[in-house]
Every structure is written in C-alpha cells, then in structure tokens.
Amino acid sequence: MSFSKLRDLPEPFETLDDAAPKMDELKVEDDDPTVGPRSRRHSSISGRRRKLSTTAGSNSNNEVGLPLEPVRSKMIGDKREYAVEPDADEAVMIEKSKRLAAWAAVDHYIKPEHNVIAIGSGSTVPFVVERILQQGDDVNKKRKFIPTSFQAKELIVGNGLTLGDVDQYPIIDVDIDGADEVDVNLNAIKGGGACHLREKVLAEASRKFVIVADYRKNSAVLGSSWTQGIPVEVAPFAYAKVIVNLERITGCQSAKLRMGKAKAGPVVTDNGCFVIDAQFDEQRFSDPELLLSKIKMLTGIMEVGLFCDMTDAAYFGNVDGTVTIRNADGSIYTLKQPGEEPVLIKGPEDEESV
Numbered sequence: 001m002s003f004s005k006l007r008d009l010p011e012p013f014e015t016l017d018d019a020a021p022k023m024d025e026l027k028v029e030d031d032d033p034t035v036g037p038r039s040r041r042h043s044s045i046s047g048r049r050r051k052l053s054t055t056a057g058s059n060s061n062n063e064v065g066l067p068l069e070p071v072r073s074k075m076i077g078d079k080r081e082y083a084v085e086p087d088a089d090e091a092v093m094i095e096k097s098k099r100l101a102a103w104a105a106v107d108h109y110i111k112p113e114h115n116v117i118a119i120g121s122g123s124t125v126p127f128v129v130e131r132i133l134q135q136g137d138d139v140n141k142k143r144k145f146i147p148t149s150f151q152a153k154e155l156i157v158g159n160g161l162t163l164g165d166v167d168q169y170p171i172i173d174v175d176i177d178g179a180d181e182v183d184v185n186l187n188a189i190k191g192g193g194a195c196h197l198r199e200k201v202l203a204e205a206s207r208k209f210v211i212v213a214d215y216r217k218n219s220a221v222l223g224s225s226w227t228q229g230i231p232v233e234v235a236p237f238a239y240a241k242v243i244v245n246l247e248r249i250t251g252c253q254s255a256k257l258r259m260g261k262a263k264a265g266p267v268v269t270d271n272g273c274f275v276i277d278a279q280f281d282e283q284r285f286s287d288p289e290l291l292l293s294k295i296k297m298l299t300g301i302m303e304v305g306l307f308c309d310m311t312d313a314a315y316f317g318n319v320d321g322t323v324t325i326r327n328a329d330g331s332i333y334t335l336k337q338p339g340e341e342p343v344l345i346k347g348p349e350d351e352e353s354v
C-alpha cells in the first residue's frame with residue numbers, strides 16, 4: 001500500500017468517525033519556550049527508571065496496558081514479517097489500533113497554537129496526518145510540517161500541507177512518530193523503515209515527542225517483540241568495519257547489512273547511507289542507554305535506532321478499542337472512548353507490577 005495520499009487509507013474506524021477533535025479538551029501543558037527540548041527531557045526524566053516484576057498479556061491487555069505476549073517480528077526488505085503473520089481479521093484490527101493511537105495523540109498534543117509540527121515515518125503516521133487534516137484549513141494553513149523521511153515529505157505535500165525543514169525551524173512544537181518497539185521507560189527501537197537519523201534529529205528538536213503505535217509495540221523490555229536487531233545507519237564505506245566493531249560488543253549476537261527487497265544490494269537511506277541490523281541479547285537490553293552509548297562511539301556510525309530519554313508519551317491502540325497512554329513521568333492512562341477523559345491506571349510514583 002502507498003501511504004503518500006490519504007485516499008489510500010483504509011476506511012475510517014467506526015468508533016472514531018464521530019469523534020471530531022475537541023480543541024478545548026486538549027490536556028498538554030505548554031513548556032517554557034525558553035527551555036530547549038533536550039534539556040527539558042533530561043531534567044524531567046533522569047532518576048526515574050521503572051522496573052517490572054513480571055511480564056504478561058495477549059491481544060487483550062493487562063492492567064498496565066502491556067500486551068500479554070510479545071509479538072515477534074522482523075523486517076524482510078521493506079516489509080515487516082511476523083513469526084505468526086496476522087490473519088485478515090487481525091490485520092484490520094492492527095490498522096484500527098494504529099488509527100486509535102494516532103488520533104488520540106493528535107487530539108491531546110496538537111493544539112491550534114502549534115505551528116511547527118514534525119511528521120514521522122511508517123504505516124501509523126498517515127493516521128496522524130488524517131487527524132491533523134480534520135482540524136481544518138484555518139489552523140493548518142499557518143502551520144509548517146517538517147518531514148522525517150521521503151515518505152513523510154510525500155505525505156505532507158500530497159495532502160496540501162506546507163513543507164518546512166529543520167534548518168529553517170530548528171525548534172519544533174510537536175513531533176508525532178511511530179516506533180518498532182517501546183519499553184516501560186519509553187525507550188524505543190526505531191528505524192524499521194530506515195529513517196531513524198532524521199527521525200531522531202527531529203525528535204531532539206521537538207518540545208514534545210510522542211510515539212503512536214499498535215498494541216504489538218508495547219513491551220516491558222526492548223528486544224521482546226522486535227527481534228531483528230537495532231537499526232544502525234552507517235556511512236557506506238565504513239559498513240564492513242562497523243559490522244566487525246558491533247560484533248565485538250559484548251552481547252551482540254549478529255550484525256547484518258540490511259538488503260533491499262525489490263533491489264539488488266543494500267537498502268540505501270534517504271541520506272545515502274546503509275543500515276546494519278545489530279541483534280543483542282536480553283542482558284544488553286536491560287540498559288538501553290549504555291548500549292546506545294557503546295554503539296554510538298563507533299566511527300562511521302551516522303545514528304542508532306535506539307531512542308532513549310526522548311519520548312514524552314507513547315500511545316498504543318488496543319484491540320478492545322481503548323488506547324493505553326504511557327507518560328514520561330511514569331503515569332499510565334487508558335482512553336476508553338475517543339474524546340473522553342483518559343482514566344489514570346498508574347500514578348507516576350506507583351510501582352509497576354504486572
């Protein structure tokens with residue numbers, strides 16, 4: 001499916017059809033505009049690390065909104081393949097879940113006064129644009145939209161929105177993007193679509209960075225469902241050396257150059273680089289920030305698809321039509337119906353045990 005135009009999208013999710021954005025109900029408080037995005041995140045998140053006692057779930061969620069079992073997947077070329085492929089009914093459910101998450105995140109985070117908005121990449125983000133368009137021409141005509149990829153650029157231009165770039169707008173109001181997997185501390189693996197360099201630059205430039213995803217991406221620990229490895233963008237001439245470097249990091253199980261599917265040779269990113277997928281054992285994922293710093297030190301690396309300490313909130317659409325909202329302060333909410341007030345499930349200081 002092409003996602004460059006919203007006419008390509010599946011039919012709207014029934015329960016969301018009547019849910020027009022209610023701008024007066026939006027719940028995000030503005031930041032002090034004098035505080036840079038990264039410094040704010042570091043100060044609000046440092047010292048707050050949550051641990052889980054156990055993991056649980058299936059497609060229905062437990063009380064803290066984690067899927068009961070991790071859903072294993074990997075990218076084959078540009079297509080994600082699951083250990084158990086979703087059947088037709090589940091595929092519809094997944095699309096609905098993506099839309100639920102995307103619409104709720106837009107409703108809560110994109111306010112009329114937000115004029116510089118980053119658009120993420122992947123198959124969930126078109127639902128973000130769909131909801132933004134529903135806010136109407138009056139608000140959208142004054143906005144600039146900053147793309148994280150070629151795909152995002154097509155989505156912006158194809159829907160008549162105004163394109164901007166991060167060199168013109170190095171401070172972005174809100175960035176909404178997808179993810180391949182998110183843990184309980186809102187660390188994320190990104191780059192399944194090989195866009196993570198631009199995605200990370202824009203996330204770092206944004207006052208608010210919000211992830212939207214279906215229930216399969218909501219994990220206790222990274223590496224549970226996304227098993228193909230951490231995407232590492234690399235300068236082409238350095239790739240073989242970087243593979244050797246990566247395999248020397250303790251816990252690296254394999255590092256492979258990502259190959260194109262309908263193309264002979266490697267995947268080439270929007271920045272003309274290659275991508276290596278580096279698999280690590282469970283032990284390494286217990287400290288994603290340490291792993292990120294080890295990989296990032298390697299010369300020749302452009303960016304690592306591990307997003308640590310960057311995310312303000314993650315929205316996961318669930319099969320039962322609810323949305324689980326995980327916030328950077330550790331709180332978890334459930335949105336039962338679009339447009340309703342989210343219900344608190346876990347306060348910022350509460351122990352998360354499932």
Ligand SMILES: O=C(CO)[C@H](O)[C@H](O)COP(=O)(O)O
Binds near residue numbers: 121123124178180194
């Ligand atoms: O990081 C990404 C691209 O580099 C995407 O955001 C990620 O792969 C999620 O995509 P989707 O919404 O299709 O599951």
